[in-house]
Amino acid sequence: MGTPDFAVPSLEALLKSDDAVVGIVTQPDRPKGRGQILVPSPVKQVAQREHIPLLQPTKMKDAEFLRMLADWKPDIIVVAAFGRILPPAVLTLPPKGCINVHGSLLPKYRGAGPIQWAIINGETETGITTMLMDEGMDTGAMLLQEKIEIRSDDTAGSLSVKLAELGGRLLVKTVQQWKAGTLVPHPQDHSRATLAPLLKKEDGLIDWTMPAAALANRIRGLTPWPGAYTFYGSDRWTVLKAEALPESLTGVPGMVAAVTKQAIHVETGRGLLVVTELQPANGRRMKVGEYLAGHPISVGQRLVHGRS
């Protein structure tokens, strides 16, 4: 069971492994983009390519769905970024249980946005944890765990690709060892658990009173989705790349303190944020140098929280 790009490497890894994938479950096609066109999930596209039986339930407790799922007689159900809570009826279906691939070092960052929050919080390492699912949100007993470095230039997008890849490898290893009975589940230390809730569009709004270093992390964690944005006059900017400088020039958060050939220096709550890449509304992503070639930016203007 899985839905977005993150789940694809896990599925592909399973397909290449010795175990048979008897069926795939993914979320229903959703209208997407400007034409409101129905788009199949990345996982569905693989399923169709491989001609593997596919279910797209709208409700997890739907009787028809549960009956068809049971008909597949799965030994194990593997879940990677599926996006739905599994009811007990599903969790207890496979004799060897449900295994989840999670993008963090549990018990830290339980929830839908572990990769993004790890970057936002300035972590320097994260990883993949495979675990036996229970009824809680990422609270099950852990099977295998592997660490990965978070580089200072990683964004949620780039890190997600790496973790998805690692997830696929670790998943196959987990399944093999679990079948062989050589794995001992380790209960999580619930007292050390932290939550990583799903990010919303509004979480991308930049609060210039925060320290520059925190904003730089936040921008990385919010890229490419939902995107960190701010407003210059009536223009909406999505800030794609920026770095923090410790010194401060004007002390007025949000003020454009300086403009060089390839960067816009913005005052924050502490230090300067040097913006080097952005995407204006109605435009494509571009280096600030390119943007400045056609858009005069005046020092002293303030970046604000809404269109003005």
Add this chain to the structure above:
RNA sequence: CGCGGGGUGGAGCAGCCUGGUAGCUCGUUGGGCUCAUAACCCAAAGGUCGAAGGUUCAAAUCCUUCCCCCGCAA
């Protein structure tokens, strides 16, 4: 038919409303200046103005259709 913005030399934009043979910033090339430079000065190259059709003496500019890109919203 969800709302909206846009396609103009290599890049980013102005010009369109109030038709009359294309402009700005940057880049590129050549030259100059300088101990030196991604700095500065001078010069040059480079554009079927997304496509097709229409109106007109004349269309980047007005009308019609089509193609492509993007923001919001989901």
